[in-house]
Amino acid sequence: MKKSIKTALLASALLPCALSAANAADLRMSWWGGDSRHVATQEALKACGAKYGHTIAPEFTGFAGYLEKLTTQMAGGTEADIMQVNWPWLPLFSRDGTGFADLKDMGGVDLSQYPQTDLDGVTVKDHVQGIPVSTTGRVFFFNTTTLEEAGLGAPTTWDEFFGAAEALRKKEGEDYRLFNAVSESAQLLVSLAVTQKTGKDLVDPETNRVAWTPEELVEGINFYQRMVDTGAIQSRQDEAAEGNVKLYEKTAWAEGKIAGSYEWDSTYFKFSDPLAEGEVLTAVPMVKFEDAVTEGVYRKPSMLLSISKHSKNPEAAAEILNCLVNEPEGIDALGDTRGLPASKVALERLQAAGAIKPELLKAHEIMMASEGPAVSPFNEHPELRATFVDTLEEFAYGQVSAEEAAAYIIDGANDVLSQFD
Amino acid sequence: MTRKRALGLGYLTPYIIGLLVFTMIPFGASLYLSFTDYNLMSAPRWTGLENYIQLFTKDRTFRRSLTVTLIYVFTTVPLKLAFALFIAYILNYKLKFINVFRTAFYVPSILGGSIAIAVLWRYIFASEGLVNMMLTGLGFEAVNWFGDPQNALFTITLLRCWQFGSAMVIFLAALQSIDKSLYEAAEIDGASKAHCFIFITIPLITPVIFFNLIMQMVQAFQEFNGPYIITQGGPLKSTYLLPMYIYDEAFRRFDMGYASAIAWVLFVIIMVLTLAAFWSSKKWVYYAGDKRS
Numbered sequence: 001m002k003k004s005i006k007t008a009l010l011a012s013a014l015l016p017c018a019l020s021a022a023n024a025a026d027l028r029m030s031w032w033g034g035d036s037r038h039v040a041t042q043e044a045l046k047a048c049g050a051k052y053g054h055t056i057a058p059e060f061t062g063f064a065g066y067l068e069k070l071t072t073q074m075a076g077g078t079e080a081d082i083m084q085v086n087w088p089w090l091p092l093f094s095r096d097g098t099g100f101a102d103l104k105d106m107g108g109v110d111l112s113q114y115p116q117t118d119l120d121g122v123t124v125k126d127h128v129q130g131i132p133v134s135t136t137g138r139v140f141f142f143n144t145t146t147l148e149e150a151g152l153g154a155p156t157t158w159d160e161f162f163g164a165a166e167a168l169r170k171k172e173g174e175d176y177r178l179f180n181a182v183s184e185s186a187q188l189l190v191s192l193a194v195t196q197k198t199g200k201d202l203v204d205p206e207t208n209r210v211a212w213t214p215e216e217l218v219e220g221i222n223f224y225q226r227m228v229d230t231g232a233i234q235s236r237q238d239e240a241a242e243g244n245v246k247l248y249e250k251t252a253w254a255e256g257k258i259a260g261s262y263e264w265d266s267t268y269f270k271f272s273d274p275l276a277e278g279e280v281l282t283a284v285p286m287v288k289f290e291d292a293v294t295e296g297v298y299r300k301p302s303m304l305l306s307i308s309k310h311s312k313n314p315e316a317a318a319e320i321l322n323c324l325v326n327e328p329e330g331i332d333a334l335g336d337t338r339g340l341p342a343s344k345v346a347l348e349r350l351q352a353a354g355a356i357k358p359e360l361l362k363a364h365e366i367m368m369a370s371e372g373p374a375v376s377p378f379n380e381h382p383e384l385r386a387t388f389v390d391t392l393e394e395f396a397y398g399q400v401s402a403e404e405a406a407a408y409i410i411d412g413a414n415d416v417l418s419q420f421d
Numbered sequence: 422m423t424r425k426r427a428l429g430l431g432y433l434t435p436y437i438i439g440l441l442v443f444t445m446i447p448f449g450a451s452l453y454l455s456f457t458d459y460n461l462m463s464a465p466r467w468t469g470l471e472n473y474i475q476l477f478t479k480d481r482t483f484r485r486s487l488t489v490t491l492i493y494v495f496t497t498v499p500l501k502l503a504f505a506l507f508i509a510y511i512l513n514y515k516l517k518f519i520n521v522f523r524t525a526f527y528v529p530s531i532l533g534g535s536i537a538i539a540v541l542w543r544y545i546f547a548s549e550g551l552v553n554m555m556l557t558g559l560g561f562e563a564v565n566w567f568g569d570p571q572n573a574l575f576t577i578t579l580l581r582c583w584q585f586g587s588a589m590v591i592f593l594a595a596l597q598s599i600d601k602s603l604y605e606a607a608e609i610d611g612a613s614k615a616h617c618f619i620f621i622t623i624p625l626i627t628p629v630i631f632f633n634l635i636m637q638m639v640q641a642f643q644e645f646n647g648p649y650i651i652t653q654g655g656p657l658k659s660t661y662l663l664p665m666y667i668y669d670e671a672f673r674r675f676d677m678g679y680a681s682a683i684a685w686v687l688f689v690i691i692m693v694l695t696l697a698a699f700w701s702s703k704k705w706v707y708y709a710g711d712k713r714s
Contacts, residue, residue, distance in 0.1 A: 067672075068672070071461045071462065071675075072461070074462060075461055075462055075463075092460075092462065092675065093462065236568075236656070237565065237568040237569070237656070238548065238568060239568070240565075240567050240568035240573075240652070240655060240656045241547070241548040241565045241566070241567055241568030241569075242547050242548050242549075242567075242568075243543035243544065243546070243547040243550075243567050243651065244543075244567070244652070244653060244655075245543070245547070382669075382673040382674050383673075383674045386669070386673070386674075390658075393655065393656065393657060394657060397570075397656065397657055399657065
């Protein structure tokens with residue numbers, strides 16, 4: 001009897017362990033990034049794995065080649081349980097909202113930590129396809145040192161902007177430019193002008209076609225031309241003549257002879273670091289038209305963390321995912337290695353710990369406080385973007401008129417969009 | 422099978438496996454894919470000749486890219502060969518420090534394919550770069566090398582021509598193998614240097630000219646790094662060579678079927694031009710022991 005009681009006691013003592021082992025899962029997580037992100041993510045996975053009793057095998061690389069690898073895995077159904085996905089890839093992997101596990105149905109991930117507009121950006125046909133890890137958007141950076149030297153303040157309206165462009169050149173010299181706009185930035189400024197005037201994103205989410213009329217787009221293209229004509233920005237030809245050098249590599253930028261740009265909020269230090277000593281770069285609120293319908297901020301999830309629809313342990317994957325983005329163990333370990341977190345709880349925790357640089361925070365807050373329509377991922381579809389940028393270049397070189405350019409862009413964009421009907 | 426044969430086959434096996442896995446199977450697969458609609462995410466869908474019909478009837482970008490590629494090849498290859506032969510001819514003289522010069526002229530070919538050199542090229546020919554500084558210093562007007570569609574391809578061509586070292590080394594070897602007594606005999610008969618070059622040197626190195634022609638032509642058709650780094654195919658697609666178009670279709674637009682079709686058109690063009698060169702070689706290439714007069 002004594003022996004059987006001992007056996008029963010031992011068995012009952014082992015029961016929690018047995019239950020834990022039954023729940024423990026072997027998971028995989030894949031991502032791209034640099035060394036700091038790799039180290040932080042592995043630390044976070046260790047902490048979250050220990051918390052929930054799961055083991056997570058890390059699979060990480062640089063950005064180059066990640067898409068090809070992920071595409072091959074997705075094609076073969078061998079993708080990791082949790083994976084980092086670039087936001088513009090959503091239409092590629094999940095045209096109908098079934099490419100990844102639907103987090104709305106799955107539970108286990110606290111979606112209430114995210115603004116609805118952010119969740120809209122990662123929702124395809126009512127299926128939440130991932131967690132928006134961080135939110136990024138375009139903001140206006142101005143070299144306030146250059147502006148102050150010319151007795152100018154940062155413009156708040158486009159009229160002030162054009163006035164400042166002229167005043168800057170008169171005061172400082174013809175080689176001074178108020179702003180920079182090349183390629184994608186030029187495209188996004190055209191989009192910004194049209195969005196501010198109409199309140200519409202390029203793509204109508206209802207019809208999945210271009211939302212702008214040709215007349216509206218013509219106005220945006222002419223707005224770009226006005227920037228060139230007034231000397232606010234350099235012409236496309238002159239940019240090409242310089243060898244299409246990145247703005248932050250230009251001497252003119254470092255010396256403050258180019259006084260502003262429209263860039264991702266998270267890239268603040270990329271542009272401020274090369275500036276000569278004493279030059280100060282400041283993020284400012286959106287420049288807009290007097291009669292703007294909206295500020296038209298181009299804000300989007302920078303990347304998602306998604307769960308594979310082929311995962312054998314989706315609940316365990318959801319636990320780890322939630323831990324990474326919404327729970328102290330994950331938040332502390334990851335920090336801002338994926339940008340400023342979109343999760344409210346994560347952002348508050350990092351701010352309280354003083355883990356975010358104030359300049360970055362300011363740029364981010366301006367971007368988050370600005371309003372605008374939800375941005376479709378199709379804005380960054382490679383073919384659609386190429387059509388827009390190439391046509392804008394043809395316009396800049398005088399090969400097509402603004403009306404022809406608008407027609408080409410709308411037709412080309414609709415051709416791309418129709419592939420996703 | 423004898424032991425020797427088995428051993429030989431054993432040595433060859435790694436190469437044969439490599440050839441099959443990394444060349445022959447992808448080669449065959451790309452031909453199949455060129456007849457399909459394949460975006461990597463779903464299984465290839467057979468579309469017959471649709472990709473090719475699209476290419477030749479509707480695709481303005483392909484026509485533009487093909488034209489640019491042909492201009493590039495037909496400009497670059499003769500220029501590069503002429504320049505390589507010219508330098509090899511000079512380096513064939515017995516000068517002081519000749520080995521230093523030979524090494525110095527070969528260096529660009531070692532570095533030429535690298536990204537760093539393409540970036541350097543971008544700075545040299547930029548609007549305020551070294552070349553324009555020299556031009557304006559000499560009283561000429563600065564040239565818009567990259568911003569003007571008329572000049573951009575020429576600038577890329579120059580980069581290719583600058584990498585003449587490998588062709589030059591082969592020419593130099595050929596020049597050194599020419600029997601000196603032929604020149605001595607010609608000089609005794611009153612031939613000038615130019616006559617010697619045209620009637621002795623050129624005919625005797627035609628096999629090497631032919632070899633360099635084929636190699637340089639194939640390489641020129643595959644040029645990617647230079648325009649990708651320096652001009653990104655612009656402005657107005659004036660430097661948008663076919664390999665860049667293939668890359669964009671395959672890895673930016675994920676249209677593997679269409680990219681494969683373009684790759685096969687490029688392959689056929691290279692093959693036809695190579696066959697044409699071989700056919701024409703009967704008329705102008707002279708080998709040792711050739712009985713033609």
